[in-house]
């Protein structure tokens with residue numbers, strides 16, 4: 325109730341409007357891709373035949389392309405006085421996770437944001453122009469995909485699942501897991517596997533497929549809160565948030581610092597608009613890491629917007645928005661004003677902000693530790709062997725001089 329009241333207060337304080345104040349200096353958007361097909365239908369799925377679907381598993385559908393195109397148009401309207409209509413690599417930098425649906429979503433979005441005008445028109449009757457989208461393989465990406473392996477993170481996550489809270493969650497869901505496993509034909513034993521199944525049912529229901537009768541008692545009502553909770557687990561505490569979202573916040577803050585520290589009219593200016601194309605997990609992780617995640621499944625094209633303002637008087641500040649419906653609603657961090665002073669923002673995020681270099685060494689500290697233990701073991705092992713050998717030789721050597729004495733003094737006992 326209180327949350328609703330606070331939310332309504334924000335809505336009143338920020339009447340829906342595209343007007344963006346003239347002291348806007350930089351914008352960063354992070355969004356989820358558009359509508360897709362199920363990533364992997366369950367074994368008993370009546371719709372597991374590929375012929376039910378227009379595109380292959382986990383791919384962006386036409387509805388998804390259109391939804392992102394519309395979001396691109398929304399950005400164009402919102403930033404009409406901020407982002408020039410002519411494309412320039414000096415204005416915008418786009419990065420996507422290395423997944424087909426996020427790359428395609430970014431492309432559809434940019435088609436809506438940058439329909440060619442004037443000198444950008446390059447082919448008659450084609451309202452599209454090529455715009456670069458940058459990406460690196462997911463298993464090398466610690467910043468956006470956040471899928472670069474991190475052994476320490478895996479240990480923290482295992483610790484979380486052993487905690488009393490999650491032990492209770494799993495015990496509470498024991499019957500539900502068993503029911504879902506039996507009818508779906510796939511083992512459901514964690515929140516994550518429950519969420520995968522929930523997501524598949526959601527997609528089928530949204531496509532107006534009749535769900536099998538067994539789902540009636542569990543979908544959506546019973547499964548929904550657990551699917552929503554599963555989006556909070558990856559960043560459930562500060563240790564997890566730091567290793568999952570820390571490199572992103574480091575990049576964000578470094579970028580905004582660069583913008584605030586660069587004098588107006590400087591020759592080199594980093595782009596004023598950064599676009600990140602990613603996943604529901606990305607959106608949930610970033611919100612949760614800021615302490616601003618109300619448990620839910622981030623819908624298609626759900627977007628976090630960071631706007632940096634550089635007023636002529638006073639210090640730079642941030643406005644943060646979350647657009648998971650038609651309106652972008654302000655996100656208020658618990659310990660910051662709605663106009664969140666940039667310094668305060670840095671302080672609030674400091675406990676989880678971490679450079680990629682630090683991240684790497686922290687993540688692998690477990691491995692370093694294991695190697696150290698192994699090395700110690702090896703050293704000890706050889707020490708023990710040496711001592712035993714030495715002792716054996718020493719004992720032999722002690723006897724030999726006695727024997728020599730004997731031979732040297734043969735007539736002693738004579």
Ligand SMILES: *[C@@H]1O[C@H](CO)[C@@H](O)[C@H](O)[C@H]1NC(C)=O
Pocket residue numbers: 373374375
């Ligand atoms: C999938 O559907 C197609 C077209 O209806 C059909 O030819 C095919 O046999 C089906 N495959 C399976 C495994 O049921």
Ligand SMILES: *[C@@H]1O[C@H](CO)[C@@H](O)[C@H](O)[C@H]1NC(C)=O
Pocket residue numbers: 530531532
């Ligand atoms: C599903 O049905 C609803 C209501 O009839 C309709 O508005 C919607 O367009 C349909 N969706 C699809 C994907 O066919």
Ligand SMILES: *[C@@H]1O[C@H](CO)[C@@H](O)[C@H](O)[C@H]1NC(C)=O
Pocket residue numbers: 537
């Ligand atoms: C499933 O439910 C529908 C109506 O809700 C009913 O007509 C149908 O017979 C049921 N099927 C089974 C296998 O129980």
Ligand SMILES: *[C@@H]1O[C@H](CO)[C@@H](O)[C@H](O)[C@H]1NC(C)=O
Pocket residue numbers: 581582583585586592593594
């Ligand atoms: C901002 O970033 C650009 C590009 O990396 C760099 O050339 C410039 O020196 C930076 N400016 C500041 C003030 O950090």
Ligand SMILES: *[C@@H]1O[C@H](CO)[C@@H](O)[C@H](O)[C@H]1NC(C)=O
Pocket residue numbers: 616617618619620621622623646648649
């Ligand atoms: C949208 O976001 C708000 C605020 O985080 C959340 O309470 C709500 O459940 C979300 N709704 C949808 C449809 O995603």
